[in-house]
Amino acid sequence: MNVDLLAAELTDGLEPPVSDVCMGLIHRFATIPATEQRRMSFTWLASLVDREWDDAIFQSAISAMTSVRNHPLILYFVMHDAVEDRELSIELGYVKESIQHHIFIHPTTGEEIPDFERLLVPVFRTSPAFQRRLHSDDA
Amino acid sequence: MSASDIVRSMRGRIPWTVAGQVLRSLDLDKSMGWRRTLARVEDGDVQYEDAESNLAEALEEHLLCGEKLVRLYRVDDVDTAVLRSQIDALEVPENDFSYRYPVLLEDSELHAFGGDPPRIAAKVSHPDGTYLVLASTRYLQSREIVLPAELPDSAAHELRQYEQIICVGHRRLQACDVLWVPNEGNVIEIRTDFPLGMHSRVAVTAANQAQTRFGQILDPRFFAEQVNLFPAIQGLYSARGDGRMVELGFMVAGSSQKLEKSRRDVECCRVETYHLGGIGVLSTPIAPYIASVLWNIDLGSGAQSEPEVTLRGLSVQTAAPGAFLGDMTIRNCVGIVDYSHARDRVLAHLPA
């Protein structure tokens, strides 16, 4: 897939500078193997387009990239499991329910974790549909 | 035995992700976390009361197969037959453990048994073989970090010069160590409880104690020939596609020691880009000595499991011929089906 065409299609409906940030991200993804397009933190993504993670333009771009058709970006969370010394992936829905009920259950122990907001790190992965389009040979 | 006793026992030993699959397979709704799930059962949730016998079966399967340090022993045909008839003739004595089995005794009830040798709690026959269950008291250490600001005012004030307070706790739990003798074949197993959070040296000591105890109850000659699991590490590493490798430790010839760990939801270490890039420039093969592999198992009824085997050798073992590894851990099993799958995959990579 011609990256320029894909970027133009996905950012149709956006205006600069938000569209510029989205295009920048899409062009960078085209240079990264699909298997590495996961566990991308806000700061890492922001560094790809020379922005700060809490910059309003960057956040607008992220919002757009998560909500457009084929969801180029999917938000999820990771946390460090001290017992196994391994990072766990936690899906967005689980976290949203936790925020709503102010209760987070450790996926392994099943016990409540206080102050979980400080333990969870929001990260992104690109969607399979987006990866297929990005790396297909169709012009 | 009540449904709440069973769920309380499950809470003490089954990882929450595994418990979720167990409850799903039994068509039982769970609440957020163990505390709330147990509370609904204690409040008399009819679903759970009606499923009491199924819950007991699920708990038992986890006692036999879940979170174990495993040792395999080769026994010749004659001795295998002798072992089977000895176990057949064995009577399970009456004691607090056997009386409550499969429900586990709680911390306060175990106080009386601390330091006692393991006791036979049950003898169970399944289509795949016979299980002899030893029960004993084990200690689990927990560490928790507390911020002074989270303490009551007076304590917070006293400890204000500290940024963090590390709290160490000890909890008693009933361990179930199992001897498995297959109905067919010559490889028997001792499976020692090894819950998350337990230090490996505690588990190894417990495994040694279980082996000694089974030897006293039956005959120590059955445990004379332990199966060497070290060759399976190379076998599992080479078998791309056989499960997903989530941890890999290896030596690079003439150079250094590497440890690669991947999250459960990403690529296998064997084919991960960084790993392939590294081994691609080497002139000699790497020598693995640690391997953790997991498999996705469909258990039916919408339940899935991801049993994980870990074989943890030492780096120095790659330098010497005849390296021996006797222990492996098998985790995240729901019961016999997924445990057997994980175990059999290891056996498939051992010399005949």
Added chain:
Amino acid sequence: MPEPTLSDYLAMSKLTPTGNLHFEITTAQNNAEYLSAVNRGVRMALAELVAQRRHKIGHSEDALNVEVVSLLRFSGIMANHDVKYGGHTDISVKLGDDFLWIAEAKLWKGCAWAFSGLKQLGRYMSGLPGQDRGAVILYVFKPDAAGLLKSWRTELAKLVTRYVDINEVEPLKFQSKHIHLAAGSTILVDHIAVPLFWDSASLSV
């Protein structure tokens, strides 16, 4: 640099209304959540118009619609002007796989004009799941927008026979439920009055 945690993300989202909207859109997982975000974004965009109403005197429908769309886009909502969905839509928002929200926006010229906007909207909406919510936005350059909206609400009940319900949500907004002619499903339309009257010489109260 340490990676921002969920705590940092939540704190950032609470700093500004736009931050909150970003959070809502980024974490939306279904059409209901998209709708909530769009409603919030539209409310913010219209509030901005109202705040700047002294500079909107003489603006055309199109000019105001383009401005609303720009404000939505700046928030990260994929909004568009003049996209064809059975006709040229004033404001449309397409999100996810099948969410589509359409608004017809009119300068207030009386109930008949508002009714034409509603009829156009009914033609553009498909009535499919995720595409069963829309809005009629009325830019009111006359005094007493709430009173004019109330008159429109009263008139609507007489004009439309296939409505299910008409309810005031707040003084400057009411909702009407209709049976979509083609789909047979229930569609819900927000009627929003945007008070843009400005006269520096007159008292505000």
